[in-house]
Amino acid sequence: MxxxxxxxxxxxxxxxxxxxxxxxxxxxxxxxxxxxxxxxxWVGLTYQNGRWYGYIFINYQSMPGx
Numbered sequence: 020m021x022x023x024x025x026x027x028x029x030x031x032x033x034x035x036x037x038x039x040x041x042x043x044x045x046x047x048x049x050x051x052x053x054x055x056x057x058x059x060x061w062v063g064l065t066y067q068n069g070r071w072y073g074y075i076f077i078n079y080q081s082m083p084g085x
Contacts, residue, residue, distance in 0.1 A: 022036035
Protein backbone atom coordinates (compact mmCIF):
# COMPACT_ATOMS: atom_id res chain seq x y z
CA MET A 20 0.00 0.00 0.00
CA UNK A 21 1.29 3.44 -0.92
CA UNK A 22 0.77 6.51 1.21
CA UNK A 23 -0.45 9.79 -0.37
CA UNK A 24 2.74 11.77 0.06
CA UNK A 25 6.13 12.26 1.73
CA UNK A 26 4.58 13.44 5.00
CA UNK A 27 3.01 10.04 5.55
CA UNK A 28 4.38 6.86 7.00
CA UNK A 29 3.05 3.32 6.76
CA UNK A 30 2.76 1.08 9.79
CA UNK A 31 2.84 -2.61 8.99
CA UNK A 32 1.20 -3.57 12.27
CA UNK A 33 -1.90 -1.47 11.63
CA UNK A 34 -1.66 -1.50 7.81
CA UNK A 35 -2.55 2.19 7.74
CA UNK A 36 -0.94 5.39 6.51
CA UNK A 37 -0.43 8.08 9.11
CA UNK A 38 0.00 11.80 8.49
CA UNK A 39 3.15 13.48 9.81
CA UNK A 40 3.40 17.25 10.20
CA UNK A 41 5.67 18.72 7.57
CA UNK A 42 6.12 21.33 4.89
CA UNK A 43 4.76 19.31 1.97
CA UNK A 44 1.13 18.53 2.71
CA UNK A 45 -0.71 16.21 0.33
CA UNK A 46 -2.70 18.14 -2.30
CA UNK A 47 -6.03 16.99 -0.96
CA UNK A 48 -5.16 18.55 2.41
CA UNK A 49 -4.38 21.86 0.70
CA UNK A 50 -7.71 21.67 -1.10
CA UNK A 51 -9.55 20.91 2.11
CA UNK A 52 -7.88 23.81 3.86
CA UNK A 53 -8.83 26.12 0.99
CA UNK A 54 -12.42 24.92 1.15
CA UNK A 55 -12.53 25.70 4.85
CA UNK A 56 -10.92 29.09 4.18
CA UNK A 57 -8.57 28.56 7.09
CA UNK A 58 -4.81 28.42 7.35
CA UNK A 59 -3.70 25.40 9.30
CA UNK A 60 -2.99 21.71 9.06
CA TRP A 61 -4.41 18.28 9.81
CA VAL A 62 -2.94 15.83 12.29
CA GLY A 63 -3.69 12.26 13.30
CA LEU A 64 -4.99 11.29 9.89
CA THR A 65 -5.14 7.68 8.81
CA TYR A 66 -6.10 6.31 5.41
CA GLN A 67 -7.82 2.98 5.03
CA ASN A 68 -9.96 1.45 2.29
CA GLY A 69 -10.16 4.73 0.41
CA ARG A 70 -11.43 6.73 3.38
CA TRP A 71 -9.86 9.13 5.87
CA TYR A 72 -10.21 8.69 9.61
CA GLY A 73 -9.35 10.43 12.85
CA TYR A 74 -8.36 13.87 11.68
CA ILE A 75 -7.98 16.94 13.87
CA PHE A 76 -7.68 20.43 12.39
CA ILE A 77 -5.28 22.88 14.05
CA ASN A 78 -5.39 26.55 13.11
CA TYR A 79 -2.00 28.23 12.84
CA GLN A 80 -3.28 31.25 14.77
CA SER A 81 -3.95 29.08 17.79
CA MET A 82 -0.44 27.68 17.77
CA PRO A 83 2.29 29.69 19.54
CA GLY A 84 5.37 30.34 17.44
CA UNK A 85 3.78 29.48 14.13
